[in-house]
Amino acid sequence: MTPNRSIITRISVIISRVENLTALYALLAIVVVVLGLVSLPFIAYQNDQLYEKTLDPESTLDPYDRGGVPFGTTPVKAQYPENSPYAGYVTAYLTPFSQWLADTTHHMGTTIVAHPGGIIDEILYNTRGLDTVVETSILFVAFGIASYLFRRDS
Amino acid sequence: MDDLLVLLFAAVALIGAVSAHLQRDRFGKLIAVGIVFGGIAPFIAARGYLDVLIAVSLIVPVTTIIILLICRRDAHDA
Amino acid sequence: MFNLPTTNIGGPELFVLEFGDIVTYFSPYTAALFVFALIFTVLAIVSRPERQVDFAFGGDAYYTKVVDPDLLRFQRFMAIACGLATLGAMVTGDVFNFTLFASMVGITNIGIVAAYRNRHVLNAAFQYGIVAMLASIPLFGGAAIVLASTGTLSMWELFGGAMAVPLIAKAFLVLGVMGEGMAPFYIAKAEITRAQGAPFILMVHVSSLLLFLRVTEIVISM
Amino acid sequence: MTPEFILGCIILIIGVIAAGFPRPMTYLGRLISLEIPGFGLLLIMLAYDEMLALLTFIGVTAISTFVLVRAIERKEAAE
Amino acid sequence: MIAIYLVAALAVFAAIRATVEKNTGRKLPYVNVMNFAIAGTIVLLLNHPLALVAAAAYFVGSTLEANAIASTYAGGEQRG
């Protein structure tokens, strides 16, 4: 490195190298986090959240018992309930298999709610379905890239 | 689960985590990761999520076996 | 029309389409961005790529490089996906949805660039991919902090002014979009001179420009 | 502040240190160390009863480990 | 209900022994003791038929892990 280079030239040499990009970005993130750390303790948790959890350890659907009767309206604290006229139907729905599980045993709540129906399906498919559209598209695109490169090189 | 049990199993998990960092041998590291999971399993059981525990305890060994694919012994100690 | 807290979001509301909790909308500003993105997406669909011309030194001969049709199809697919993601990011009315669209723009940009066999170009695409993955911390983290501190993700609520969004969340969002949309600033170096396929490369530039404009609007309005 | 949460935070920090500065600075050492912050996240999810997320996370960890193993074994074979 | 405290204490003891031991082959038996203790704890914590399946799944899983580690340590399958 020649000694008579100005400091700006040196910095621009570092920045212009692609290999240093990751380190630069990481450094920037560290700076933001350190500055943010000053304000972090003052971030108050808003107690009025959407889709709040209510736990009922006695229920057979334990971590995911959100109440409601199947094929009836269930109050779900969505952002805009009027946009999803059938919000709550999926939450309360149990397939025959999951109904049988719920009647039989006490510790299968996660399996029951992952089976079609339940609060998570309500959010993922109904009220926030667009998120899931984008997400599956990302999966599609990423695997498109991977399989294109894989096949080209093999 | 009362306080004493919490402390005991937390101790198991912490011993595993710290030793996984400090071990230099690759098999030692893997064993220590297994110990961490041993400390965590009772916490899942105590909350009553048994189906999750079954699934997780079958998948964690699969992860370990996948890592073992690149752990051939000839690369290092005698 | 709906029970939304504000009917006036970034100018007079032109059109609203509700997907459950995610209410997409057009304001004059985003409509302009949308039309811009739409034009380039259509361009990517209909255009034929330019062919690069190599001159042989010491003579008058020149030849055009052969464009691999497989590569062309792949790049066109990626460019269209990138355009669609940009369109989505322009109109969405939800912070988390916006971050997802931004990630999709990032990954399609990787795809457009990574299609080349040139090692330098691949290296640039790889470094950019690492940054785009790192950017998921600020992006998702920013959206998560917005959710935790205000209790909502909808821009219709957040733009009203009643909610105090923490500064760190805004900084995270900007940082995240910087990571996802950083591509043109250095891919350009490796890319313009060494690779063919101009309209698709253009898509990289357009999408990141529009992402920046959009995130600026979001951060200022919150 | 449940015990799971506190334990999860401690293990997360230990794991980040372990993965950031693994003791033998090898690919394998770092890959194994990456499991530890994963367990920290698992405990934090457990503390908030996010069981579906926990289950998905463990599955994704296995698959991403496989992806990384594939890259590492090719890299080591090339050396 | 002293059994569960006894089992938990044995788990800690075994974990410490496994950490202190240097040799991989001699480490694994200590881990095995810890797995016994944890599997017992799962059933002792929750008296439910599914807890039995969970304990068996944990035990089989960790045994499989130990088996795989030991076999890799031994240099893989002897062929031919």
Next chain:
Amino acid sequence: MLGELFHILAAAIISWILFVTVDIFFRLPEAGGVSGASAIARDIEAGGGALSGGTMMGNIVCSPDASAGTLLAACGVYVAGIPGGLVAAALVFIGNRICHDPGYAGTTGAVLATFVVYGFTQVGFAATDFIAGMVIAILTIQGLSHAHASRLLARLWRVRE
């Protein structure tokens, strides 16, 4: 309190005898079921133990054998009586197949232990005593001193032969 401790100790001795007998009957100390078991045996021998005892310890580590069968059978009896023990035996069988174990020591041990544990619950023992007792029993084999335990097992193995 003291009575329960006494029960646990008695249960430990009973299950120790049970699983060592079954394992030696099924010739576990003879050869390692998988290469990992042989490696553990070599390391234990290098640490001052006996080879055949070490082989048996390696087999215990590498596959659910009679000791695991006893533990799970005690758990099964604790949660659901005799049927629980038989379910535990089935689970041990699946575990044996997963772990590339050719033998049937685990399954046999589980079935035997089911009836033994059930019998003792009729005379004042609790099934939990057997769970804790089995952990203590396995501790004496695997967790205290590998050299001494393997020599002891080797001596028993010579008696069997």
Next chain:
Amino acid sequence: MDVAYPVGLVVVAAAIIIGFTALVREKDDLHRILLTDLAEILALVLIALVATDLAEALILPGLVVGISELMAVSEVYIAKEGLRAPTGPPFRIEVMNSAPGILALILVAYGIVLSGFTGGVIAAVGAVFYFMCRGHTEQFELIETVSGYAWAFWIGAFFIFMFLPGYWFFGVMIAGGAILLKVMAKMSLVGTMRGGGPDV
């Protein structure tokens, strides 16, 4: 709950500082990929701290986005370095003959019961493990076509939810099944991508 959130944020901030410091010092590209995996975990912690059902529904897409980006970037890395599949005898241990059949059966069956993202990932773990240990026949095209159709089915289900909400029941069933198929198919392709397969 109220105390836990700021504490969690401080912990994550400390973790980000440590992890990114390691990243700044790291020069090797493969090590950088490994560290980005760490970054994904930290992003998920931030979402998990919100602790509502909504947070959980946000984690699931976040996870899948993370793994697909990791997949693409590692493939770019392999292409960039021009790395080849290792030659020489494949690595075998005994349990790789016995475990995959039973474990993959359990995991795939359980995954199909679960459905949706979770089920897709669990079933894919089983499939990846099976392909890894037992080798595979090349049927890329079939798997990819299946997942393409699954994607289209899911989009159809989305429009049912949005425009014909009265038929929500069919929407749930189609969506659960289609996402299961899609995620599982894509992820199990990873298992076949290791190439070769053991000569058993």
